[in-house]
Amino acid sequence: xxxxxxxxxxxxxxxARVTGAYQYVGDIQLVDALHVKLVTLPCAxxxxxxxxxxxxxxxxxVQMVMTAAHLPQPVPRFGPQFRDRPVLAVDETKYxxxxxxxxxxxxxxxxxxGARLVRVDYLELPPVxxxxxxxxxxxxLVQDPALxxxxxxxxxxxxxxxxxxxxxxxxxxxxxxxxxxxxxxxxTHFAIExxxxxxxxxxxxxxxxxxxQHPYWLQKIIAxxxxxxxxxxxxxxxxxxxAFGGKQHTKFEPLVALMALRTRRPVxxxxxxxxxxxxxxxxxxEVHVRTGFRSDGTITFREIEANYLLGAYADIAxxxxxxxxxxxxxxxxxxxxxxxxRSILSHTxxxxxxxxxxxxxxxxxxxxxxNDAARALGLDPVELRLRNLARRGESFMPGDTPCxxxxxxxVRRAAELIGWGSPLPAGRGRGVALGIKxxxxxxxxxxxxxxxADASVIVYAGTSDMGQGSRTLFAQIAAExxxxxxxxxxxxxxxxxxxxxxxxxxxSRSTVLMGNAVLGACREIQAKLRAMAARIHGISEAxxxxxxxxxxxxxxxxxxxxxxxxxLGSLGGEVIGNGESRKEAEPGHxxxxxxxxxxxxxxxxxxxxxxxxGEVLLVRHVTVSDVGKAINPLQVRGQDExxxxxxxxxxxxxxxVFDEAGRIRxxxxxxxxxxxxxxxxxxxxxxxVENADGPGPYGAKGMSEGALLCTAAAVAAAVxxxxxxxxxxxxxxxxxxxxxxxxxxxxxxxxxxxxxx
Amino acid sequence: MTRRGEAxxxxxxxNGRPRVLEASPQQSLLGLLRDALGxxxxxxxxxxxECGACTVSLDGRIVDSCLxxxxxxxxxxxxxxxxxxxxxxxxxxxxxxxxxxxxQCGYCTPGQVMAARDLLERTPHPTAGQVQEGMSGNLCRxxxxxxxxxxxxxxxxxxxx
Numbered sequence: 001x002x003x004x005x006x007x008x009x010x011x012x013x014x015x016a017r018v019t020g021a022y023q024y025v026g027d028i029q030l031v032d033a034l035h036v037k038l039v040t041l042p043c044a045x046x047x048x049x050x051x052x053x054x055x056x057x058x059x060x061x062v063q064m065v066m067t068a069a070h071l072p073q074p075v076p077r078f079g080p081q082f083r084d085r086p087v088l089a090v091d092e093t094k095y096x097x098x099x100x101x102x103x104x105x106x107x108x109x110x111x112x113x114g115a116r117l118v119r120v121d122y123l124e125l126p127p128v129x130x131x132x133x134x135x136x137x138x139x140x141l142v143q144d145p146a147l148x149x150x151x152x153x154x155x156x157x158x159x160x161x162x163x164x165x166x167x168x169x170x171x172x173x174x175x176x177x178x179x180x181x182x183x184x185x186x187x188t189h190f191a192i193e194x195x196x197x198x199x200x201x202x203x204x205x206x207x208x209x210x211x212x213q214h215p216y217w218l219q220k221i222i223a224x225x226x227x228x229x230x231x232x233x234x235x236x237x238x239x240x241x242x243a244f245g246g247k248q249h250t251k252f253e254p255l256v257a258l259m260a261l262r263t264r265r266p267v268x269x270x271x272x273x274x275x276x277x278x279x280x281x282x283x284x285x286e287v288h289v290r291t292g293f294r295s296d297g298t299i300t301f302r303e304i305e306a307n308y309l310l311g312a313y314a315d316i317a318x319x320x321x322x323x324x325x326x327x328x329x330x331x332x333x334x335x336x337x338x339x340x341x342r343s344i345l346s347h348t349x350x351x352x353x354x355x356x357x358x359x360x361x362x363x364x365x366x367x368x369x370x371n372d373a374a375r376a377l378g379l380d381p382v383e384l385r386l387r388n389l390a391r392r393g394e395s396f397m398p399g400d401t402p403c404x405x406x407x408x409x410x411v412r413r414a415a416e417l418i419g420w421g422s423p424l425p426a427g428r429g430r431g432v433a434l435g436i437k438x439x440x441x442x443x444x445x446x447x448x449x450x451x452x453a454d455a456s457v458i459v460y461a462g463t464s465d466m467g468q469g470s471r472t473l474f475a476q477i478a479a480e481x482x483x484x485x486x487x488x489x490x491x492x493x494x495x496x497x498x499x500x501x502x503x504x505x506x507x508s509r510s511t512v513l514m515g516n517a518v519l520g521a522c523r524e525i526q527a528k529l530r531a532m533a534a535r536i537h538g539i540s541e542a543x544x545x546x547x548x549x550x551x552x553x554x555x556x557x558x559x560x561x562x563x564x565x566x567x568l569g570s571l572g573g574e575v576i577g578n579g580e581s582r583k584e585a586e587p588g589h590x591x592x593x594x595x596x597x598x599x600x601x602x603x604x605x606x607x608x609x610x611x612x613x614g615e616v617l618l619v620r621h622v623t624v625s626d627v628g629k630a631i632n633p634l635q636v637r638g639q640d641e642x643x644x645x646x647x648x649x650x651x652x653x654x655x656x657v658f659d660e661a662g663r664i665r666x667x668x669x670x671x672x673x674x675x676x677x678x679x680x681x682x683x684x685x686x687x688x689v690e691n692a693d694g695p696g697p698y699g700a701k702g703m704s705e706g707a708l709l710c711t712a713a714a715v716a717a718a719v720x721x722x723x724x725x726x727x728x729x730x731x732x733x734x735x736x737x738x739x740x741x742x743x744x745x746x747x748x749x750x751x752x753x754x755x756x757x
Numbered sequence: 758m759t760r761r762g763e764a765x766x767x768x769x770x771x772n773g774r775p776r777v778l779e780a781s782p783q784q785s786l787l788g789l790l791r792d793a794l795g796x797x798x799x800x801x802x803x804x805x806x807e808c809g810a811c812t813v814s815l816d817g818r819i820v821d822s823c824l825x826x827x828x829x830x831x832x833x834x835x836x837x838x839x840x841x842x843x844x845x846x847x848x849x850x851x852x853x854x855x856x857x858x859x860x861q862c863g864y865c866t867p868g869q870v871m872a873a874r875d876l877l878e879r880t881p882h883p884t885a886g887q888v889q890e891g892m893s894g895n896l897c898r899x900x901x902x903x904x905x906x907x908x909x910x911x912x913x914x915x916x917x918x
Contacts, residue, residue, distance in 0.1 A: 010855050017863025018851040018870060020798020020838035027797035109781065192802050192810055192898050193864040241800075241864025242898050273803045467862030467899045634858040638901060642861065645900030669807035669896075677889040677902040684903060 002548045004480040005698050008634035012471040012491055013239070024241045025196035025211045030266035033198070034063055036256060037111035038099040038275070039118045044129070044347040044662025045140070046093050048100060049121035056103055056117040061110030064263050065118060067101040071258065076225045077147075080217065080249050082159075084147060085313040085350070087225075087254045092125070094142060094312030095349045096663045097278025099252075104259050104267055127347035127662035128157060131286050131307045134344045142312055142345035159314055159343040162322040164590055166398045167336030172301035174292030178373040182365035183729045184712075185655035186284035186309065189354055190674050193241025194276050199256040200266035205232030206257050211240045213248045213464045214504040219496045221250045222257055237494040243466040244646070245353030246280035248506055249315055274668045281656065282354035283308040283317050285361035289369045297377055297384045301336040302329050306362050310343050311350035317358075318343040320351075323438060324358020326397075326591055330366050331407055331436040331600060332388040333396055347662050353506060355646060355705050359437045360712070364730065367433035367713030371720070381432050381717065382415050389434075399588075400438070401595045404701075405626040410689045411602045414624040417685055418604035428608045428619065431717025435601040435709025439702050440507040441593030443583040446500035447517035449478060451525050453572040455561045456488040459518060462502030463493060463510040467642075468704055469635040470510045474518045476631055477697055481522035483549020483560045500578075508599060508702025511631065513581045515697045520579025528575050529560060532567030597694050600626040601706030603644070605681070607718035614738025616652065616719055618681035625686075628694025628701035639704040640686040647711030648681075649674050652731050767831045771796070772840030780827040787811045787822040789830070790837060798838035798867045802896075809895030812868035813837045819875040821894075838867035841874070850874055850912040857908040861899035869895050873909045882913055 016022035053065035068075050068088045075090045077083040089098045103114035128134045128142060134157040141157060148154035153161070198209040205228055212218050215237035223233045240247050252269055260267040271279060286307045292300035306328065308321040325341035341362075356363075374381040389411065390396035390403040411434065415421075418430060448460040459478050463470045471491040479486045492499055502514060526546035533551050534541040545552040551563050564575070585592045606620040623644045630636040653673045657665045666672045686707070692699025712730055720726055725740035764779040771794060778793050787804075790796045790813070799822060800810040806821040813822045814836040841848050847855070850873055860866040869892065876883060876891045883891065888906045897905065 008858070011858065011860065014855045014860055014863070015845075015847060017860040017866045018847055018854045019842045019845070020796075020800075020867040022863060023797065024800075024864060026801065027791075029795065029797075109783075190896075190898050191862075191864075192808060192896060193800070193862070194802060240862065242862040244898070270801075273808075469861070638858045638861055638899070638904060641903060642900035645902065646898070668805060669803035670805055674896060674898060675900070675902075676893045676896060677906070678893040680889065680902055 002480060002483065004476040005631055006633065008632050009472055009476050009486055011469055012475045012486065013465065023238060024193050025198065025209050025238050026270045028198070028209060030198060030200060030268065033266040033268045034104040034106065034263060035108045035111045036102050036104050036259065036267055036269035037115035039101040039103065039115045039120065040097050040099055041093050041120060041122055042661070042663065043124045044093070044096040045125040045127040046122040047125060048089060048092055049123065051101055052119040053101065055119065056114040059105070059110055059114045059117060061106040062103060062114040063106065064104040064259060065101055065114065066259055076254065078221050078225060078250055078254060079314055080316045081318055082314045084143065087258065094347055095278070097275065097349055098312070102255055102259065104263060124661065129346055129348060129658050129662055131309050131344055134346050142347060157345045159310060159318055159345050162325060162341040164326050164339040165337045169301045169303060169336045169338045172292050172336050174300040175295040176293045176376055177290060178293065178369055178376055179290035180365070180369055180372060180728060181286065181288045182368060184285045184287070184361040184364050185650060185730050186281055186348070187650045187654040188277050188281045188656070189244045189246030191240070191242030191244060191246060194271045194273050195247060195251060195279060196270040197252045197256045198266060198268045199253065199260035201260055201264050202234060205234065206261060207234040207236060208253050208257060209236045210253050211247050212237050213240060213243050213466060213506060215464070215494065215496050216462060216501050217504060218250050218253055222253060225254050226257060234497040237464060239494065240464055240466040244355045245357065245506065248353045248504065251279055277664055277667050277672070278349045280352050281349050283310060283321065283351040283358065283361065285309065287362050287365035289365045291369055291373060293373055293377060295377065297379045297387045299332055299334050299388050302334045304328050304339045304362060304366065306341040308341060308343055308358070308361065309348070310345050311348045312345065313350045315350045315352040317351040320353055320358030323591055325362055327359060327436055327438050328362035328366055331390055331396065331403070331434055333390055333394070355643060356437065356708050357507065360709050363435055363709045364712045367710050368716055368728065371431065371713065371717040382411065382420055385434055386411060401598070404598055405600055405693060406689065406691055407600050407626065410600055410624045410626050413687060413689060414602035414604045414622050417622040417624070417687060418606060418620055420604065427722060428606060429718045429721025429723070430604065430606050431714045431721060432602065432604040433710035433713035433717065435603065435706050437599040437705055437709055438595035439597040439599065440509040440513065440583060441591050441595060442585045443509055443513040443581065443596065444501070444503045445514040445517040445581045446502065447514060447521045447579040448500055449518065449521035449525060449577045451482060451564065451575040453568055453574060455484055455564055457482055457484050458490045458492060460492045460499045461514050461518060462499045463514045464505040465493060466505070468510070468639060469632065470514065472635060473511050473515060473631055477515060477518045478522055480548060481519065482525060508704045509596070511700050512596060512694065512696030512702055513583065515700065516581040517579035519697045520581065521577040524577035524579065525575050528577070529563050529567065533563045536563065536566050597701040599702060599706040601709060603707060603710045603714040605714045605718045607715060607722055609719055609722045609737065611723065611741050614734035614736070614741060616715070616732060616737060618715070619683065621681035621684045623686050623707040624689060625703050625706045626689045626701065627703040628696065629690055629692045629699040630688055631698060631700055636688060636703060637686050640707045641684060643705055643707035644684060644686070644711060645675050645680065647708035648679065650730055651712040651715050653733065655731055765828050767827055769830050769832060770834045772836060782828060784827045785823050786813070786825040786827050786830045789827040790822060796837050796839050800864055800867055809872060810865050810868045812871040812895065814871060814875065819871055838871060841870070849915050850877065853908040853912040853915065857904045857911060859901050859904040859908040861901050865895060865897045869897065869905055876909065877913055881916065883909065885910060
């Protein structure tokens with residue numbers, strides 16, 4: 001109904017979530033399914049000798065043990081950027097958790113027993129676990145150079161190097177140059193729903209069930225591996241139970257598909273939480289930043305070197321490294337820039353997309369550098385940012401989308417909400433940081449909307465609703481445009497055999513790109529209703545307007561239903577609309593396309609530091625995002641707060657710890673901590689700036705990642721403000737903060753001068 | 758509970774309905790509910806009692822059903838998320854979760870609702886701090902913690918009217 005936009009409609013599909021009725025992948029029981037257990041080695045890097053499956057095959061209930069030798073040869077490889085990842089490990093394992101074999105059995109217990117009995121003869125090899133080890137002379141090569149023909153980096157662990165820049169850095173004259181080196185930890189998505197994969201033969205094709213964000217991309221990869229037409233590969237993708245980027249790309253679907261076709265039975269593999277830690281993670285990074293300033297704070301140049309640590313296979317991480325570093329100079333006027341990002345392979349679990357997509361790592365360094373500079377220049381950190389901040393229409397990254405918002409409004413609002421500049425009690429400090437991320441650079445979404453004879457509606461949209469609430473958004477758009485109450489609208493997603501193509505659910509794109517497709521489909525229905533109205537009333541179409549749920553005739557408006565029933569006639573039927581939304585690639589662009597929009601956020605925090613324990617308490621946390629238009633303010637708040645709290649994870653507590661064999665020592669929920677309800681800021685305030693200036697429906701922009709980008713830099717600045725200590729490595733664990741404070745105290749005792757001042 | 762070969766025979770009441778089931782000695786209550794009874798509203802995640810996704814009520818106390826052996830539930834009265842809403846009509850607590858936006862992806866939600874229900878039974882008028890302390894064993898990676906707190910407080914307030 002009209003008035004839906006900007007009202008917080010209740011979550012579509014919410015009832016099934018609060019009652020437990022919604023069936024995620026692992027809740028679907030396929031009749032006669034085989035359960036799969038993966039066989040892995042207790043180290044990261046090993047040469048595989050023989051694999052003896054005989055004992056495993058003797059276990060009652062075990063139906064199949066698959067090894068690389070049972071796969072088509074050469075073993076199929078896949079990946080969104082490079083075809084580097086084999087279905088099962090070939091010749092060697094390259095990370096802890098890489099499967100050597102897979103056992104399928106009638107029960108989970110039999111599969112586990114079988115997996116224990118697969119005997120793998122292997123030789124442990126030294127793993128490469130850090131940037132330094134990966135680039136050291138003579139380091140073991142993670143990827144076989146033969147897989148990288150013509151690649152100048154093939155004989156190294158550098159997968160690729162991404163240089164960006166503009167202007168003449170060498171010619172810049174500065175009053176002050178500020179530089180520093182920062183590290184960002186290796187963290188994991190920890191979706192509460194572990195990844196699940198199922199497959200079953202389906203006539204002359206196959207059907208896959210997966211908790212995947214990009215079902216159509218998966219469909220293409222399975223079709224290629226199985227040499228099937230797309231139409232013979234059906235992907236059913238129930239809403240993921242949390243994804244955050246970790247469920248974008250193909251993982252074990254090819255394996256279960258091959259096992260299902262071999263056994264001619266449904267096959268089911270639900271990962272344990274520990275296995276998901278070994279399947280997906282964010283890239284760690286070492287970032288060096290150097291910025292020149294004039295004494296009034298004007299930036300003269302910026303140099304950034306970002307070394308991202310990928311896993312053993314690239315997944316989409318190299319793209320994240322390039323896209324995240326491309327915008328790493330921030331939302332500022334930087335007259336000369338030199339950026340180089342490196343994607344470096346290691347014997348660690350494959351890194352993939354994770355909320356922020358390669359941007360949080362350099363943001364941590366660059367925004368900390370801005371805070372260092374403010375101190376060195378004697379300028380207020382908010383003022384320093386406002387002096388350099390791009391204004392609407394300004395081309396702050398040459399060749400890319402100009403500034404698309406009133407960004408200073410966001411900064412001023414955050415400063416106001418945190419009480420920037422007001423006096424603080426002893427032991428407390430404040431910090432601020434800005435976050436920016438490029439939206440999608442290409443996109444293609446189709447949508448079909450059916451207005452049924454009784455004026456109810458079905459929307460078919462290939463987005464994955466993983467918690468961001470796209471079902472609700474699309475229902476609001478259809479309700480607004482077609483004048484139908486939301487409870488008469490059904491949203492169909494997650495089945496490639498039914499729903500038209502969508503490129504992917506990522507980069508906070510769906511409200512904008514699929515939203516526009518939904519809008520387009522509704523507009524096509526409006527056009528058909530207009531033709532109907534003209535026919536029924538015997539008047540020209542030009543005299544009729546259909547908008548926001550009503551048909552405006554020369555005599556006045558009538559509801560759509562008043563036209564629909566007579567228009568459809570005695571046979572009934574329906575009115576079908578199709579929408580298409582495209583963002584084409586731009587061949588000359590270093591990312592193959594400019595940003596559809598920017599996510600822009602300002603985070604400001606007030607922290608209290610316990611100098612005896614190093615514990616940091618966030619007294620206030622303010623996040624303000626430029627969202628264009630909040631179609632559903634409650635959901636916007638949920639996404640913004642969720643991003644902020646997820647950001648507190650890598651800021652304060654999350655990081656993988658490896659042992660010498662490359663095993664994750666803190667594998668699982670006991671030893672790897674994520675924020676709980678006891679780790680929250682005392683007060684978290686999420687606010688928005690709305691100028692209806694986005695490319696999406698009603699002026700919306702994507703907004704689900706902004707509040708995570710700059711959490712760490714704002715917190716570290718507040719810790720420094722409170723204590724004087726500078727921490728350049730995340731996470732800011734109590735131990736790390738305490739050590740920094742202790743060193744400061746010792747320095748004070750010896751030299752009388754506080755470190756960091 | 759009687760042994761029959763490898764399997765054990767378990768009698769229990771689930772959501773008010775008496776059940777007699779066979780289970781292997783190492784099967785968890787979580788596995789029994791999900792696999793034998795098809796009650797998949799109770800979710801599986803960490804399997805070590807840290808995330809709270811599998812929270813159910815056992816004889817009036819909430820437990821992580823992944824840590825309870827099916828055999829230990831012999832003779833018990835179990836309530837799962839499916840036992841709350843009668844005829845698909847959500848309870849006031851479930852309604853509050855919807856109204857406050859406390860379910861994003863929804864995967865942790867059944868466990869959150871079961872934990873909140875237990876909290877409100879023991880502390881009918883909690884403060885926000887008591888809710889966050891009491892429910893800190895239920896992880897939400899979407900980060901809905903404030904909305905969940907709002908929902909529990911709203912449900913508590915509504916119970917007075």
